[in-house]
Amino acid sequence: MSDLFNQHILSVAIPRPLDGLFTYRVPESLLSKIEVGGWVTVPFGRTTTHAFVVEKPKPASELPEDLAEKKLKDISGVGSGLAVPLDVLALCRWASEYYRTPLGEVIGCAAPAAALGLKTAKKEARPLKPSAVTEPVCLPLTEEQSAAFAILESLRTAPAQSNQARVALLHGVTGSGKTELYLELARRTLAEGKGVLILVPEIALTPQLHERFEKGLGQTVGLWHSALSDGVRRDQSAALLKGELRVVVGARSAIFAPIAKLGLIVIDEEHDPSYKQEDRVRYHARDLAVVRSKLMSDSTGCCVILGSATPSLETRERVREGRYKSARLSRRVAAGGMPEIEIVDLTVEPRVEGVQAILARKTLQAIQETLLAGQQAMVFLNRRGFASFLICEDCKEVSGCPNCSISLTVHKKRAQLRCHVCGHAERIPDSCQKCQSASLTGVGAGTESLEED
Secondary structure (H helix, E strand, O other), rough: OOOOHHOOOEEEEEOOOOOOOOOEEEOOOHHHHHHOOOOEEEEEEOOOEEEEEOOOEHHHHHHOOOOHHHHEEEOOOOEEEEEEOHHHHHHHEEEEHHOOOOOOHHHHHHHOOOOOOOOOOOOOOOOOOOOOOOOOOOOOOHHOOOOOHHHHHHHHHOOOOOOOOEEEEEEEOOOOOHHHHHHHHHHHHHHOOEEEEEEEEOHHHHHHHHHHHHHHHOOOOEEEEOOOHHHHHHHHHHHHHHHHOOOEEOOHHHHOOOOOOOEEEEEEOOOOHHHHHHEOOOOHHHHHHHHHHOOOOOOOOOEEEEOOOOOOHHHHHHHHOOOOOEEEEOOOOOOOOOOOOOOOOOOOOEOOOOOOOEHHHHHHHHHHHHHHHOOOOOOOOOOOEEEEEEEOOOOOOEEOOOOOOOOOOEOOOOOEEOOOOOEEEEOOOOOOOOOOOOEEEEEEOOOOHHHHO
């Protein structure tokens, strides 16, 4: 048995779907280079992989009894720089416990191999190229925007309380100027030396908002999403860790972005289900934003702004309970104002006869008047196919899916009955399978029948 008092061990998190930490010996020459939040390379099975340092090295004398010292392998190398800062590591720990996901996988989501330079031939990050930004473009706020901003700013500047998130809902109709309020909050946060994170639900939305923020802030803004090239991911991660880049616009994975002294998180369209990560590491970016704010309450005092024209039920309830503040924008900034909306009650209004779809005469008349005026009309129906289901008029049997407990939808163009849950399809029968009657009728409307009508 070797002298345990002269050796050290290190437990690391492997970015694989495996629970628990894995313990290795630390060669004396590498001991001083290891830091919590960093990464190392280790032998793992027949391969070598990178792993994350989640705790300090310990004397080998503290090795658990169920581990044999002679079976331990040595760490093969220490990566340069941090993988994740301590605040992001704390968020990863929380997500690992709450979502029951191995810690290594969560940290791997926060610091993918590309961000560590492991996916490119050139491991070292290149200097960040500054964008061609000019003086920030600031638009004047309307009276309603100013009132809403005052509420949000009072929350942002309120004294941070230990282990308590500061969250506000910005409930603004489409076109009411929510983005300009985000920009003004970001300007003041940056002036205090803090970082800013803007989340959007879809990658496709990032370029437009990225450009808007670069013009509005007059400085380089980073991008963070899964579609970035490996080289860009490596360079931006390094710039964020050094504090050279202080603003990030990104999709849901950007909630783990290593922004130094993070002071403001904006979740645009907070109601959108795309903020849920549904495969591998499962999490909800909006909820993690609130947790990250709470975990940082003792340091930078991070504030979260949830923006939406149609807030989620969870957010509405937290506002009602007084846990979140709320600011409202009810008017559009651009000319034209809000559209006129009229609800047509189909239980009262006369219907158009001889059509598959349930259509009021008043609705059809409005469409005709629109077309006669040389304008276009859009009719929306959230139902695919020709009819909702096929029923036998004699025995009332409804054709159902053999796999799911739902009826099959009639698709006339394909001459099929289809299940919109499991994808099962079969041809439209000539007669009822139960009573052999040929009196089969499609009930309900779909986009096919509406188009035909």
